[in-house]
Amino acid sequence: MSELNKLTIAEARDLLRKGEVTSVALTEACLSAMDGAGQLNAFVHPTADLALERAQAADARLKAGDAPAMCGIPVGIKDLFCTQGVASQAASRILEGFRPEYESTVSAQLRDAGAVMLGKLNMDEFAMGSSNETSVYGNVVNPWKVDGRDLTPGGSSGGSAAAVAADLCLAATGTDTGGSIRQPAAFTGTVGIKPTYGRCSRWGIVAFASSLDQAGPMTKTVRDAAIMLEAMCGHDPKDSTSADLPVPDFESMLTGDIRGQKIGIPREYRMEGMSAEIEKLWAQGAEMLRDAGAEIIDISLPHTKYALPAYYVIAPAEASSNLARYDGVRYGHRAKLAQGDGISQMYEKTRAEGFGHEVQRRVMIGTYVLSAGFYDAYYNRARKVRTLIKRDFEEAFASGIDAILTPATPSAAFGLGEMAGADPVEMYLNDVFTVTVNLAGLPGIAVPAGLDAQGLPLGLQLIGRPWEEGALLKTAHVLEAATGFVFKPEKWW
């Protein structure tokens, strides 16, 4: 069988269980695809030996008939997840050389289910970025190309998205604080779901903004997202915000029947200056869901406009607290000190050398909005606006709406370096359709929905009720089938 790396999780699982393919063969196919894809710069710490070892163990388990769905499936892990004995540096210089003595709960659950880690994936430094241009490892290049230009795969889970789109792995983990799973999924024609806040344990995932961060799968299909999400979810006593709720069999909920579902179309997401292509894609998506028997209803989420500024107060505030731990004492980089330097100089030099520009900027903004005299004006006000944003969604759901359909991003993938001269706020606008979901703690999924005039993928986002990822995946699955998106980037790397 050729090109095993191009299989979906569901296809590979079925072949593995039938004994028609081995995990070792799947893993070797992925490792060889990774070897040939250096130009994409997606995998930054490959773990070939470990992968083959785990693949052999998975094959033994499959033979013994004890095989969960993810058993033997080769996946990539975002560098934000701590993985025991394997470099985990959140794409930052400040964690250079860090080899955790422990495994994050999510990656441990995948490992215990028999999934095979191929290596660690590139990302924006500390997950702060929308283009994967803030990484200490350098840019990730999107496998989709037009006019020979190198495009961004999006961020912060850019390595994960590029690796899945280029078939270097069957699926990958991502994390999403303001859109970091859904925006790169949309830019690469892949599927990405951020579950409800509390579905996945955050333990062992390098923290960015603790009240917004959630892990989720990045996959080739909605079915794969359902399979992998189930393996990643569950209560964890080590994360006090993780929900003690049963995890449903998400895959069995993909019935294809969405008759009578009420899909909301929020008028505030029709932004001024929105491209005609995005607007058309959005209308087509609504039409497809209507054809499948759903009811399309115009709704209002009046505080949408304030989500971005609220997010860019709250996320940096939490980041400035979380990143205080990088001080050159317990792990990672420590600056070389000059004669007579004391502990303050050690902190200040270490953090100046270890953090990149965007991370420094956000830590300082966070420090400012939390500082005496400004706390109420910025941070407390932002948290009040957050209450109102969440209330908008609660009211929509209380009125009977089952899911909300929006564009995933304001544009298709842009060129690497194109935003270099831009104001930081312009880059932040990439998150305009996705941040509301993090602020409200809701599940959201990006599904590839079409190609733009240049031939680049565009995605739509569905937002669901809290804890109802199953219903959300069901609707996404119907949308995926209706759009018939089967496009893959042409191999140039």
Add this chain to the structure above:
Amino acid sequence: MSEIDIETARKVAHLARIAVPEDNLPALAQELSRILTFMEELNEVDVDGVEPMTSVTPMRLKRRKDGVTDGDIQAKILSNAPDAREGFFAVPKVVE
């Protein structure tokens, strides 16, 4: 529009424990001002009587027994330290 002057930028950098060279302070002040101006859109919102959001999902935090659950892993704790000596993290002299 919000104005962060060079003095404030210097102070914020110090509070954040990030060394910023004197020459970079004017540009930093300008960047921070621009971002704060963007945040000031929040002033348009009427937040009277609105409680600040403190918990994302309405969940009661679980309690557990106040007992020792882990320990005897000194070597593991120190294994990533840039400078560990005699079972401790080592730092420059703090007290004169």
